[in-house]
Every structure is written in structure tokens, then in C-alpha cells.
Amino acid sequence: DAEAFAQELGVTYEQFTDPSGELSDAFEVTGLPATAFIDADGNVVEVHAGALTADELRDAIAEHFPDVTNGSTNP
Numbered sequence: 001d002a003e004a005f006a007q008e009l010g011v012t013y014e015q016f017t018d019p020s021g022e023l024s025d026a027f028e029v030t031g032l033p034a035t036a037f038i039d040a041d042g043n044v045v046e047v048h049a050g051a052l053t054a055d056e057l058r059d060a061i062a063e064h065f066p067d068v069t070n071g072s073t074n075p
Contacts, residue, residue, distance in 0.1 A: 002017075003015065036048075037060060037061075045064045
């Protein structure tokens with residue numbers, strides 16, 4: 001159902017489930033929604049608990065990944 005809903009909304013980014021709770025434990029997530037920002041090297045930059053507005057998400061991306069948001073693709 002979740003996959004169909006995401007397709008209906010036009011979501012194109014990866015979606016994952018965590019049935020064992022292992023990922024939630026590793027990220028210290030206690031509730032949903034949660035957003036993890038992970039850099040190109042696989043380092044967790046930030047885990048945000050709770051919802052983000054579109055503007056908050058854009059600001060967080062710009063903060064954590066300035067090279068990408070300034071038109072550069074250099075890490």
C-alpha cells in the first residue's frame with residue numbers, strides 16, 4: 001500500500017521499510033516522520049525527528065550540501 005501511495009504521489013526517491021527497527025535504533029529515531037541526511041561518503045550528517053516543510057527541507061539541504069545546491073556536483 002505504501003509503495004502504491006508513493007507512486008500515486010510521484011515520489012521518485014528511494015523508500016525503505018524497517019520491520020526489525022534496526023535502522024531506527026541506529027539513527028535513534030523514536031517516531032515518524034524522520035529524515036536522515038547522509039553525505040556521499042555514507043556519513044550521517046543529521047537525523048531530523050518530525051515533519052519538515054518544503055522550505056525547511058530546502059534549507060537543510062542547502063546547509064548540509066552547499067556544493068550541490070549552488071549548482072556544483074563536487075563533493
